[in-house]
Amino acid sequence: MREPATPDSSGYLPRRGAEQKVCGLNAARGAFAARPDELRKVYLNESRIGTLREILAFCVSKRLGYRVVDDAELERITGSSHHEGVCLVMLPPAQLSLSDLLARLPAQQPVRLLWLDGVGNPHNLGAVLRSAAHFGVSAVLLPPDSELGLSAAAARIAEGGAEYVPLVYADGEVDGDSEAAQTQALAQLAAAGFKTLATLPKGAPSIYAAELPERALFVFGAEGDGMQRAMIDRCDARISIPGSGKVESLNIATAVAVVLAEHWRQHAVK
Known part of the structure; x- marks a missing residue:
């Protein structure tokens, strides 16, 4: 799998990047509920395993990777300390004209x-x-x-x-x-x-x-x-x-x- 696109220092992702990072509990739940088939990988804190069991079960059923990581690793992956214990790597939404x-x-x-x-x-x-x-x-x-x-x-x-x-x-x-x-x-x-x-x-x-x-x-x-x-x-x-x-x-x-x-x-x- 391609490595996730990384935001620059301003927090931007490329306008039409290959992948999208979604961090934050409500944002991750919303993205998964709306676009489950676009999920590619999950990074989460151990404390979020119970909260995100539905997403993890989906990963198992679809053979998608997920990793339990500590705060420092999740901060490195997301580029932010405000990750709320979870980061989904997804395909970006379809671009509408x-x-x-x-x-x-x-x-x-x-x-x-x-x-x-x-x-x-x-x-x-x-x-x-x-x-x-x-x-x-x-x-x-x-x-x-x-x-x-x-x-x-x-x-x-x-x-x-x-x-x-x-x-x-x-x-x-x-x-x-x-x-x-x-x-x-x-x-x-x-x-x-x-x-x-x-x-x-x-x-x-x-x-x-x-x-x-x-x-x-x-x-x-x-x-x-x-x-x-x-x-x-x-x-x-x-x-x-x-x-x-x-x-x-x-x-x-x-x-x-x-x-x-x-x-x-x-x-x-x-």
Whole structure:
């Protein structure tokens, strides 16, 4: 078996790497429940044998390898001290194109999509995926030139949510031209009935005063740098989350949760 792909110092895995590491108890359980046939190997602490007996029984039945290791070895394998006693090595989820995603979305139900513009922190991505799964987001879209992928850290922090919210790269059919690909992707979404809303820290109407569209693409910028001006200009509308003003803004995961909660309140899927 190939050696597992190793995250770099930022916690990233290659965007379309050969294998994926999933560490963290809830993340590992969620990945196994969703994609058992993609499991390739298991590393775990002795203390997790009873908790993960179903996964170990599956390994025995399929003749897959598993190893009981100590904390130091598991930290070396995962590149993190936050492994929670388990690491699964799996084939990565199937990569959806934007066209594939749009073809499988329900036509008669509210749909929520997220677009992360310039977000690069895997911990933020994991927290966003957890909120996105809770509120039934159909996908998280990333710009064509994004190198962000589902790292072990992101999957762990998502607490299993990463299995229900695919990452979709808005590559389109335009090779080597990120701006053109992004424009094409937004045009595809508009043709599919989506309204694009830029979520800004200030200077935009309150989300609580807005009539949110049923098919909504919410765009969030990176903390610190914010959203690119060109992306703001491409959006159909702008919204903000009102507050006391004592801090500049919410972190992205909290902002995502607030916005999605309001969309759910207005357009709950029955």
